[in-house]
Amino acid sequence: MTEDWKKRAEVKRDAILAAIPKEWRIENPPNEKQVDVTGKFVQQFLSEREVEITETTADDIAKHTVSGTWKAEEVTRAFCHRAALAHQLTNCLHEIFFDAAIADAKALDEYYAKNKKPMGPLHGLPVSLKDQFHVKGVxxxxxxxxxxxxxxxxxxxxxxxxxxxxxxxxxxNSGAVLYCKTSVPHSLMTGETVNNIIGYTWNPKNRNLASGGSSGGEGALIGLRGAPVGFGTDIGGSIRIPAAFNGLYGIRPSTGRMPYEGMANSMDGQNTILSVVGPLATSVPSLRLVMKALLAQKPWLHDPLVHEIPWRHEEERQILEHTGAIGDASKIGKLSFGVLRSDGIVNPLPPVCRAVDTVVKALEALGHEAIPWEPPSHKTLLDEGIKTWFFDGGTDLKSAFALSGEPMAEQISFYSSPSLKEFTASQIAATNVRLREIKKEYMEYWNSTAEKTSTGRPVDALIAPLAPFPAARPKMYSYYGYSTFVNVLDYTSVVVPVTMVDKWVDRRDEGYRPIDDTDKKVYESYDPEIYDGAHVSVQLVGRRLQEEKMLAIAEYVGKALGM
Structure with missing residues (x-):
């Protein structure tokens, strides 16, 4: 059995590499010899034209392909090449179907030549997909x-x-070109991406660190500009973690906003806290582009869990008016933000604290206000929410591993514990009731902030860490509270890149007194030398189904930061 699963994994791993054309093969230097493989390092393997195409944001690519000034085939070939390089450097792909993608791109070019119009708003735009999406032929x-x-x-x-x-x-239907599927941790239940097929997916900016999870392949691929935009899923941070770790924008929509119908999943049928699908990209307009394109397809007609909510321009417009981007000067007003500097369970590490401060100072300098966020207990919220991931006692995951006899990665070994027991229907019902009470309590706290803001409105968004560290070191992701509280509440959240770790600025506090052993473990994982140069991000959290509003705020904050 042991040799059987190892052989099957090896054959699959080799097949992925074999799908890369020989002329695109490179020697991958050891991680310690080349820590950062982004920028000039990966550019050396590409033509100037390929660099130009692949370092253009998705929204700007679409402007070229929709207008016919760039051919879909040329754009697709450039991203296939760069994706091939990204996989060799980070182990970020599970499926490669470049030939099919190039054929699709040629068909799009032919359609444009014949009809003098694009197939749709995403005409000729390469889009990568997390390996939960089913795609014909792979x-x-x-x-x-x-x-x-x-x-x-x-x-x-x-x-x-x-x-x-x-x-x-x-x-x-929107005209997108699909060309690869990206790596995930088996089970999807960890913030690192590792499995027995492709191994470990590394962070391209700093190959001492994780690319994140569970959409870690998306994070690494887009971080290396091997895709202009891609889709991941998020049940505990799995879109936002890779976005943050790789210096990208990423949105975790509320449940029912984007179609999930027909996708593979772990623990399917656990409906208390649902996984959601959303995009990651290098710019907010790129996120907006693909979400608007999908909503224009009216997914509520084909997915029974999608709300019939078309794109709401008025939600964006309110933020644009408040920030002076549109409208007359009389409508310019301030935004108000809550600031969560610590959840009281685990304190963020120095670079993350600096990132939060940087965002606050930038917004205050523009005339906006920030108030301390002192919500109901996050520990109570998290303790109740985490039960949902153990409702079946690990049965689904264990059965998937039993198919081959392969072992679980250390990062999810807690699912193999014999002490795990399935919850009864009554226990699940009780958890659902308690979570409803917690959501109500948090909702009323948010409402109460209207009494503390000068706008007279509740805060427009919450500025918070996404994780206690800029990125996790392998096997050291020990606390998920900053990402999972959003899933428990089903809030909308957008990750915004802020800065890079600077070992001379983000020093350890040798006199730091940890809250408890969990906090101590996180703090002891921080080494400025190892983290130097890594991306640091924050998340902007809004209430349920506030996707348009939060993208508008995230774009404004990104511009204020110069990102």
């Missing part, structure tokens, strides 16, 4: 050896390499 393994050659671990379904997820259809 597998979905989700990092499980036992899923190789099957449909979600089952054979004889008739869906193997034939079925497509709803969002995949909608992306194609």
């Amino acid at each position: 597998e979905t393994t989700m990092g499980y050896v036992g899923w190789i050659g099957t449909f979600e671990g089952k054979t004889g379904t008739g869906k193997e390499k034939k079925f497509e997820s709803e969002m995949v259809k909608e992306l194609r």
